[in-house]
Amino acid sequence: MGTTGTPTNITQGSRTSGGIGESTLRPDGTLKVTGEFAYSSDMWHEDMLWGHILRSPVAHAEIVSIDTSEAFAQPGVYAVMTYDDLPTDVRNYGLEIQDTPVLANGRVRHHGEPVAIVAADHPETARRAAAKIKVEYRELPIVTDEATATAPDAPVLHPGRTDHHAPHAPHPNIVHRQPIVRGDVEEARGRADVIVEGEYVFGMQDQAFLGPESGLAVPAEDGGVDLYIATQWLHADLRQIAPVLGLPEDKVRMTLAGVGGAFGGREDLSMQIHACLLALRTGKPVKIVYNRFESFFGHVHRHPAKLYYEHGATRDGKLTHVKCRIVLDGGAYASSSPAVVGNAASLGAGPYVIDDVDIEVIALYTNNPPCGAMRGFGAVQACFAYEAQMDKLAAKLGMDPVEFRQLNAMEQGSVMPTGQCVDSPAPVAELLRRVKAMPLPPERQWETTEGADVRQLPGGLSNTTHGEGVVRGVGYAVGIKNVGFSEGFDDYSTARVRMEVVGGEPVAVVHTAMAEVGQGGVTVHAQIARTELGVTQVTIQPADTQVGSAGSTSASRQTYVTGGAVKYACELVREKVLEIGRRKFGSYHPAWATAELLLEGGKVVTDGGEALADLADVLEDEAVEVEEVWRHRPTEPFDMRTGQGNGHVQYSFAAHRAVVEVDTELGLVKVIELACAQDVGKALNPLSVVGQIQGGTTQGLGMAVMEEILVDPRTAKVRNPSFTDYLIPTILDTPTIPVDVLELADEHAPYGLRGVGEAPTLSSTPAVLAAIRAATGLELARTPVRPEHLTGRA
Known part of the structure; x- marks a missing residue:
């Protein structure tokens, strides 16, 4: 890993081992690789029932009738519920538009929509009972595309x-429309010496996380419910669940269970409300675990897209304009379609200087599977097209394609x-230089003295x-992704930090509602506490709704926002600890009177390293606790006519x-290498x-060569x-x-950091496509690429 640029360790505080900038190991890592980690699907409760969901076999239909009598009469069944119950x-x-019914209300709008729920004493009993529910459908015409x-x-x-x-949508089947208009594209077109056009198709992907949706709802004596759930955003779930149950939010207590990956697929609700409804109806704990088939129907997917681009450039290679239209399904x-539209529009020109821009992005309502958040969130689809x-x-x-970029x-x-002015480092040209300078892998790696090693071949x-x-083909791509929630969203996080003495040793306790979905936030929070509080022992409490919201684990925001909190x-805890020390020991040493004191290695020290007192002696029987909300600087909505705005x-x-x-x-395609260069601000x-x-x-x-959810255009199944x-x-x-990491500090962010997780998902796909085009000479305007696209038999 290489680094360059201004050092970004702008930490105020200690240099305790295991702090910021060190490669500390994950506390859950060993358990996960040995199979001992407890995921949400592993939960168990005495006298537990099992829930199951009956889903629509058709994509668009009126529900004429539902008969649950035969299901309810089956031995072992405790509850059967439909919309009317x-x-x-x-x-x-x-998430934003409350348009999703808990159970279908007289009409189903997509294949796999929940119609009824069952609770029984065994999972197979619940499945058999659901199969006995008789639903009569009258199929309706389907909507599958813009036409x-x-x-x-x-x-x-x-x-x-x-x-x-709705008021800004040109048709009721358009969820949201966002234009971005700047300069004069028609005038700029006249200055262009070359113009290229392209129509691109981006397929629908599934998040394909390890652990299917699962959770356990336990009814409580106070009439409320305790829900143990794998999710990305506990408080957003709570906001949607409580009104449906008719309970105040303080009676719906949520705790994060073990999450087997997310990638956006757990931002929306799946079985949360269903499990709670059945638990409250039966008075017994109810567990629901999807199988993989159900999981494909139980969460949103990445928006498929059709993208229409026109670019112009002068003879010496300067871009004159971009005009594009992106249609997201x-x-x-709705899910998070409006926000995905905003991202695709605002980032649709890519990381390039283009003065004259005309972009339009819309998202449709169709009878295809619901789509929402997935890693890259609108910017992925646009990057595929603008890089082509x-x-x-x-x-x-x-x-040369790199020099042109x-x-x-x-x-x-x-x-x-x-x-909006880009007011932090944007080393686009340097990233391209670095990735191009990396050594290429050897040619014909499959050749050995014994013959061909087929593992290295397509x-x-x-x-x-x-x-x-x-x-062989070589291709390049670069992308731009936003970090954090945008367009005026009040993006904040809450952290509760406690410092106390346990067994004679100072311990920091960190409590947030951040969903650990595999990104390593629990590791970073401990590193921050060690750095700022000078302690070795840090306890990370389980995430739940007994502390304020941490927002969603998405948009590459958690290290920035919850880490900031x-x-x-x-x-604030450090200042309170030092104040206690000043009261106790200030008269013994004049350094206590100054503000230049640090916590390091379990001691209070001067900035010159002179130890003044042990933290255990400072705190003794006292404990210091702070719960605070932290916000990044505000953003603003894009203008609905021009798309202008920070x-x-x-x-x-x-x-x-x-x-x-x-x-x-x-x-057949074999990707030999995918080299990456990325600026992360500060590698915590x-x-x-x-x-x-x-x-x-x-x-x-x-996304480049494999993944696509295929939907039958005739039936939307x-x-x-x-x-x-x-x-x-x-x-x-x-x-x-191979990865080359730059650390160019963003002075507006904690420690100078920059969100990491999504940007590499953008540029890797078009880089692979560019390499395949270089190898074959084919245009390849859709992703994923399949064998028939390369052999002319599509």
Whole structure:
């Protein structure tokens, strides 16, 4: 890992071992790799019932009748509930727009929509009972794309919309529309010496997390319920769950259970309300665990997209303008589609200086599966298209594709198409230089003295080739991603920090509602506490709703925002500890009277390192506790007509070089290497940072050549809801991923850090596509690439 730029260790406080900047190990790491970690699906409770959900077998239909009598009569069944059995008038939920029914209300809008729920004493009993529920459907015309959604006779999927996006939508089947207009594209077109156009298709992906949806709801004596759940945002779940149950929020107590990955798929509710309803109805604990088939229907996916781009450039390679239109398929319910639209629009021109911009992005309501958050969140789809356009322009101008990008790269001080100034480092040209300078992997690695090593060839262990017809290609891409919630969202986090003496040793206790979904936040919080409080022992309490909201584990925001909250709370605790020390020991040493005191290694020391007192002696029987809210600087909504506004708090950048080998006869691809260079501001935990970059890169590889949820355009039914047919990269598909990390501090962020996890997912996909194009000479305007696209048999 290489580093450059201004050092970003701007820590105030200690240099205790295990602090900021060190590669400390995860406390849950060993348990996870040995299979001992307790995931939400492992929970158990005495006298527990099992819940199951009956889902719609059709994508769009009127529910004529539901007969639950035969299901309820089955031995071992304790409850069967439909929409009519819900306890309150609040029967819909949603992250932003409350348009999703808890159970279908007279109409289903997508394949797999929940229709009824069952609780029984055994999971198979619950499944058999659900199968005995008789539902009569009258199928309705389906809406699957922009043409069918906006046709004059299109069925309106959500009539009578009253959400705040509805007045700006040109059709009721359009969830949200965001234009970004700056300069004069028509005038700029006249200055262009070359113009390239492209139409691109981006497939629907699944988050494919390890642990399917699961949770345990336990009814309480006070009439409330305790829910143990794998989620990304405890307090957002709480806000949606409590009204449906008819309970105040303080009677719905939520605790984070072990999460087996998320990637956006756990931002929306899945079985949370269903488990609570059944627990309150039966008076018994109820556990629900999806199988993988149910999981494909139980959470949102990445928005598929159609993207139409036009770019112009002068003969010397300067970009003149970009005009684009992006159509995102949001599926049956809104989820986070409005925010995804905002990201795709505001980042749709990429990390380039372009003065004249005309961008329009819309998200549709259709009868396809609901789509929402997934790693990259709108910026991924746009990056795939604008990077293909950069290669087209470079080829038409006869320029090196990396040099063309560097010529037009934004930097600190550049102005975004939204009018926002980029006021922190934006080393786009440097990232491209670094990734291009990395040594290329050797040619023909499959050749050995014993013959071909098929593991290194396209097709791998299927032994389809020994090198005949295999061509190498190299491709580059770079992307820009926002960090944190945007467009005026009140993005904050809460941290409670306590410092006390236990067994004669000072201990810090950190309590937040941050969802640890595998990103390593629990490790970073302990590092922050050690750094700021000078202690070795740090206890991270389980995340729950007994502390204020930490916001969502998404948008690469948790280290920035919840880390910022932990840092701020620790600073306040430190000041209180020093004040106690001043009261007790100030008369013994004049240094106590100054403010230049630090906590380090369990002691109070001067900034010169002179020890004044042990922390255990300072605190004795006292304890100091602080709970504080921390916000990053505010953002503002984009103008609904022009898209202008300071909509984002921070930007992150990554560049990739892909090296692929393609069997042009069989259409098989082997990605040999995906090198990455990324600016992270400050690597709080270098080992974890590299892991995040490699993980995001691997997901981008999957999007390039494997992953796509296939939906039948005639019926809107999902055709491949299992890992038998929905393919994700395995260790045999994962290439070498060398990483070059830059640390250029963002002075506005805690420790100068920059969100890490999403940026590498953007640029890895178009880099792979660029490499395949270089190997084959094909245009390849859709992702993922399949063998038939490479052999001409599509």
